[in-house]
Amino acid sequence: MHFQELIHHRQSVRRYSNQEIDPSLLNKCLEAARLAPSASNSQPWTFVVVNDPELKNKVAAQTYDKVVNFNKFAQDAPALIVFVIEKPKVITRVGAFIKNKEYPLIDIGIAAEHFCLQAAEEGLGTCMLGWFNERPIQKLLHIPENKTIGVIVTVGYPSADYKQRHKSRKSFDEVVKYNSYTT
Ligand SMILES: Cc1cc2nc3c(=O)[nH]c(=O)nc-3n(C[C@H](O)[C@H](O)[C@H](O)COP(=O)(O)O)c2cc1C
Structure with missing residues (x-):
């Protein structure tokens, strides 16, 4: 797929078939995430793959409850791929403090999107999840309490009847400004 085609093709997939994912495909997506850029090349991440069915169900159960069940x-x-944020290099931490920026959060988002785009190219569907119960998931996956989970990505083959949706986005003119924020 050409890049623009891939960008249009990738969408959040929320219905999956039960087809297994070839481990080499999953590794290709993880490799795309590993090669993502990051502030000072800190690479502040660990990608925890959860594909043991029982454990995966336990982790998935921590992303919704009776009230909020989307x-x-x-x-x-x-x-599920759990994107754990690691401590960045000292230089990045100093820079983040001085400039009041959360570089590792930016970095993890880029890595997760690399993963999702590679997955889309391979015919896999993904959805990023920012809503989950962090502590129970840390316990299930033996992630130390002092670390943060940036995002969780669901991955699998879209169910056969899954359709491409129209992309609902703000207009180009609303989000792009040349030379001045105000017009
Ligand atoms: C940081 C982040 C967190 C998200 N969290 C959730 C989530 O918890 N549940 C969900 O269904 N979608 C979640 N999404 C997916 C967005 O809803 C989706 O990307 C957006 O509506 C645009 O749709 P598209 O991905 O199909 O283009 C999240 C996306 C991002 C980037």
Whole structure:
């Protein structure tokens, strides 16, 4: 796929078939995430792949509850990738403090999107989840309490009837300004 085609093709997939993912495909997506850029090349991340069915269901169950259940579909995804934020290099931390920027959060978002785009190119569907119960997931996956989970990505083959949706986005003119923020 050409890049623009890929960008249009990638969408959040919230219905999955039960087809297994070839481990080499998953590794290709993880490799795309590993090669993502990051502030001072800190690479402040660990990608925890959760594909053991029982464990995956337990982790998925921590992304919704009876009241807020929009992430219930996570149960149907054959795998979840937990993007753990690691401490960046000292220089990045100093820079982040001086400039009041959360570089590792930016970095993890880029890595997650690399993963999702590679997955889309391989015919896999993904959805980023920012809504989950952090502590129970840390316990299930033995992630130390002092670390943060940036985002969780569901991954699997879209169900056969899954359709391409229209992209609902702000207009080009609303978000692009040349030379001045105000017009
Ligand atoms: C940081 C982040 C967190 C998100 N969290 C959730 C989530 O918890 N549940 C969900 O269904 N979608 C989640 N999404 C997906 C967005 O809703 C989706 O990307 C957006 O509506 C645009 O749709 P598209 O991905 O199909 O283009 C998240 C996306 C991002 C980038």
